Amino acid sequence: MSLSYEELAELDEPRLVTPIPGPNTQAVVERDERVTSPSLPRAYAFAPERGAGVMVEDVDGNVFLDLNSAIAVCSTGHAHPLVTEAITRQAGKLLHYSASDFYLPIYSELCSRIDDIAPMTNTRTFLANSGTEAVEAALKLARNHTGRQYALAFFGSFHGRSYGSVTLGASKAVYRAGFGPMLPSVVHAPYADCLYSFSDLEHPDSPGYIEEVIFKRLIKPSELACIVVEPVLGEGGYVVPPRRWMEMLKSMCDEHGILLVADEVQSGMGRTGKMWAIEHFDIEPDIILSGKGIASGMPLGAMTARSELMTWPKGSHGSTYGGNPVSCAAALATIDLIEGELQVNAAKIGELLKDGLLHMAARHDFITEVRGLGLMLGVDFSSVQIADAVEKAAFERGALLLQAGERAIRMSPPLVINERQADAGLRIFDQACAAVTAAA
Ligand SMILES: Cc1ncc(COP(=O)(O)O)c(C=O)c1O
Secondary structure (H helix, E strand, O other): OOOOHHHHHHOOOOEOOOOOOOHHHHHHHHHHHHHOOOOOOOOOOOOEEEEEEOEEEEOOOOEEEEOOHHHHOOOOOEOOHHHHHHHHHHHHHOOOOOOOOOOOHHHHHHHHHHHHHOOOOOEEEEEEOOHHHHHHHHHHHHHHHHOOOEEEEEOOOOOOOOHHHHHHOOOOHHHOOOOOOOOOOEEEEOOOOOOHHHOOOOOOOHHHHHHHHHHHHHOOHHHEEEEEEOOOEOOOOOEOOOHHHHHHHHHHHHHHOOEEEEEOOOOOOOOOOOOOHHHHHOOOOOEEEEOHHHHEOEOOEEEEEEHHHOOOOOOOOOOOOOOOHHHHHHHHHHHHHHHHHHHHHHHHHHHHHHHHHHHHHHHOOOEEEEEEEOOEEEEEEOOHHHHHHHHHHHHHOOEEOEEEOOOEEEEOOOOOOOHHHHHHHHHHHHHHHHHHHHHO
């Protein structure tokens, strides 16, 4: 018999009722592979039907523990009642009116709410439909405001798949292959002084690299409009940079009038135990970008900048759907929940999960590092084959995980996860590692 929403949300662990993947999933996969774009990078055969909190049921009635949050998106858990209520209420009133051309009240209400929580004071916000659009908006604003054309980003980073953001990203060559030429005037430097995603290559310290290589040999700092950085590397492997590195970036930006853009599409919205990951470094960016977790699954991105930077003229940027009222309603409810208790829960359960993973690392030799902040945790393995095998073994046992970087698995559960569900996640992760050892 089908579980109610509450019953599903309260489950502590997976319930598998068919072999994985089940027959209905296989049928979905078979149709999908005939009609969808082959560019989509599917991880494994999971076909979700409904979700409640941390639990997701597939089309065969198997219940999984979602340690991905649908890739760091469903921050408040699947279909949080307060979020779905806000969405339903708004959908019953007004589905759409373009905020680019008219004064949509809920659009400015959300911008004002983001101003309240932003890590810098006195901001304005542009709302978009996705993370990549927020990145594009930041690039355009930085060039337009500074009158400079160059942007600097980091190896290992991911900023999205539209042309500006894919040019900024440098995590995997496949994202760029066959799509050139990329946007001109974008340069890259090593991310911090640690390049987990580049195996064990010796490399120069990154601030030194920016001064010695980029500023001396490629472009003058006075030509650089912005430095775009993920305060915790997301797709690139959940890497937390050293504090002094972030501080050096900030002082470099201040010295040369370069705008510091924090891409918090993945790391923001309470995921690291603070509203923004950059708050762990006590640094104020000039522009902050959000997406993913901001609206619990509704499409929304935000580019928030210090007010005095928003000098671009009327008509220079806009969007038909960006900041549509239903996504705004979801975001307002999401922010209330995150501010209320979820960011605290993210810090608390994040500690518990990290401790458990560190203990596990002592038992499984192939775990080479456990890192992260709050509920943004990365587990590095000795090879990508092992990371692959652990991801698959966890899936077969009912836990949804996803790889990141060269050979890591990321753990980014919904911020509503409780201790019992975290324990179940650890237990399954441990069993998956043991099964991979046994198979080897
Ligand atoms: C840090 C970061 N920036 C930007 C993006 C792009 O967001 P979207 O897929 O919504 O365009 C992502 C997506 O994974 C991301 O992790």
